[in-house]
Amino acid sequence: MYRNYRHLLRAKAASTSPYYVGLSSDMGSFTHVTKRVVLVADTMLLSDHGIGAVHELGERRESYRNEYNPEMGQAGQIRYTTWRYGMVTKGLAELGQWLLEAEPLLRSGLVWYGPVFVEGDSGVTHSIGLRCVTNTQAGALPSFSDRSIDFLVEHGRAVDLSRAKPLASRVVRPILEIDLPFINGLSLSDFAQVTAEEFDSHRQYRDFMRSRLLELDDALEAVDSQVALERVALAIRDEMNAATAEMSGAARSRALSRSGAVLGTTSAVLAAVRPEALQGALAFSATIAAGATGLWPTIQAFADIKPKRTRGKWHYVWVLQKKAAR
Numbered sequence: 001m002y003r004n005y006r007h008l009l010r011a012k013a014a015s016t017s018p019y020y021v022g023l024s025s026d027m028g029s030f031t032h033v034t035k036r037v038v039l040v041a042d043t044m045l046l047s048d049h050g051i052g053a054v055h056e057l058g059e060r061r062e063s064y065r066n067e068y069n070p071e072m073g074q075a076g077q078i079r080y081t082t083w084r085y086g087m088v089t090k091g092l093a094e095l096g097q098w099l100l101e102a103e104p105l106l107r108s109g110l111v112w113y114g115p116v117f118v119e120g121d122s123g124v125t126h127s128i129g130l131r132c133v134t135n136t137q138a139g140a141l142p143s144f145s146d147r148s149i150d151f152l153v154e155h156g157r158a159v160d161l162s163r164a165k166p167l168a169s170r171v172v173r174p175i176l177e178i179d180l181p182f183i184n185g186l187s188l189s190d191f192a193q194v195t196a197e198e199f200d201s202h203r204q205y206r207d208f209m210r211s212r213l214l215e216l217d218d219a220l221e222a223v224d225s226q227v228a229l230e231r232v233a234l235a236i237r238d239e240m241n242a243a244t245a246e247m248s249g250a251a252r253s254r255a256l257s258r259s260g261a262v263l264g265t266t267s268a269v270l271a272a273v274r275p276e277a278l279q280g281a282l283a284f285s286a287t288i289a290a291g292a293t294g295l296w297p298t299i300q301a302f303a304d305i306k307p308k309r310t311r312g313k314w315h316y317v318w319v320l321q322k323k324a325a326r
Contacts, residue, residue, distance in 0.1 A: 006150075017042040018155035018210075019112070023282075023295055023317070027052075027090050029161050030098050031188045034111055036180060036266050036320055037159055038195055039205045039243055044159070045151055047114040052090030054118055059084045085119040101188040104196035114151070153279060156315035165269055166296050166319060171277035171303045173220060173314075175270045176233035180320070181244040183251055184264030194256070208239050213316055220272055220314055236270075267321040272314040277303050 020041035022033055030046055037044050061080045089095050095113075105111040152158055166172050183191060195202065212232050219228035244263070250256060251263045281299040295317075 018157050019043050019045045019151045020155075020157040020159050020318075021152040022046045023152075023158050023160045024162060027094050027098070031101075033159060033161060033320070034102060034105065034188065035184070035191055036182050036268075037318070038110070038182060038202055039180060039240070040209050040268075040318055041157070041159065042206055042210065043109060043112060045112045045114050048089045048095070048116055052088055054086045054088050055092055056084055056086040083119055085117060088116045088118060098188070102192050103189075104192040108196045110195065152282075152315070153275075156275065156313060158278075158315065158317045160295050160317050160319045162295060162319050163321070164294055164296050166271040166273075166317070167300070169300060169303060171274040172296070172299060173229070173272040175216065175229055175272055176236060177267065177269045178237060178240055179244075179265040180240070180268045181247045182264050182266065183247060183256070183261050185260040185262045186256075190259055198250075205239065205243050209236070212236055216272065216316070217314060269319040271317050271319060273299065273317055275312045275315050276306075278315050278317070280306065 020037065020043065022044065027048055033046065034044065060083050062083065063078055063080050099106070099113065102111055106113070165177075166174055168174055183194065186194065212235060215232050216229070219225060219232055222228040244265075248263045251261045277299050281295065281302040
């Protein structure tokens with residue numbers, strides 16, 4: 001997979017379903033985010049962001065031949081370099097449990113897990129020829145590189161789990177605040193099974209949301225942009241109210257109520273962000289993916305030190321509050 005990220009990006013770009021990247025999703029919040037983005041995200045891409053231990057998966061060997069050295073009368077040598085590779089995650093057992101419970105969502109393509117791979121020269125070199133090179137001590141794998149940012153740049157969609165709300169500025173435009181409904185009270189495995197079985201009923205809401213986000217591109221650049229934005233926001237609220245009523249009825253159904261299902265809501269803010277501000281903030285502070293600094297203060301700090309000129313297609317971020325209500 002490490003070599004195929006660009007291929008995955010191109011394949012996804014060719015479809016009509018963009019990735020939503022979990023910016024501040026650590027392993028402990030995977031279940032929280034997974035349950036809450038069903039209505040608004042086409043495909044949710046979650047990653048550990050390279051925080052945690054390296055779990056070595058294996059090694060590979062590369063061979064190359066040295067040039068002939070006439071001064072030393074030395075024939076070309078065949079040398080082998082050993083490369084070690086692995087993945088980075090904070091909790092391997094916790095990740096495995098989430099993968100098992102979310103399997104129906106993963107198989108249906110509603111949720112993806114993006115591993116962070118690392119690879120490095122082990123420091124072990126073998127040679128075949130007239131001279132032998134002594135092995136050196138194996139070195140550690142290099143630091144991580146979180147490739148999930150590529151998906152964000154490509155699709156301009158993200159979900160941020162945050163306590164802070166985005167404030168309006170020249171690079172951030174809050175569009176609406178709304179309560180997102182979801183089925184609560186179920187285990188992740190039961191939730192995943194129900195969602196996968198009801199995929200067609202959820203598809204219409206995602207299609208609707210996708211079309212409204214396309215309208216937002218024009219609304220943000222309109223002469224009277226605030227009126228245009230409010231028109232789109234009202235349409236989203238109306239559709240979400242209909243979704244809430246439908247999900248409430250499903251939660252009260254005999255099959256789900258026996259499992260303890262109730263309707264839950266999460267306060268959410270949809271914000272538009274200038275792409276250079278979002279991407280610059282991510283590059284400016286690699287730790288914000290784990291929530292160490294916070295996305296919105298970092299975006300504002302980046303905007304304050306950069307030129308006023310902004311351009312390019314807007315990116316969209318759903319900001320989910322960490323607490324939910326019944």
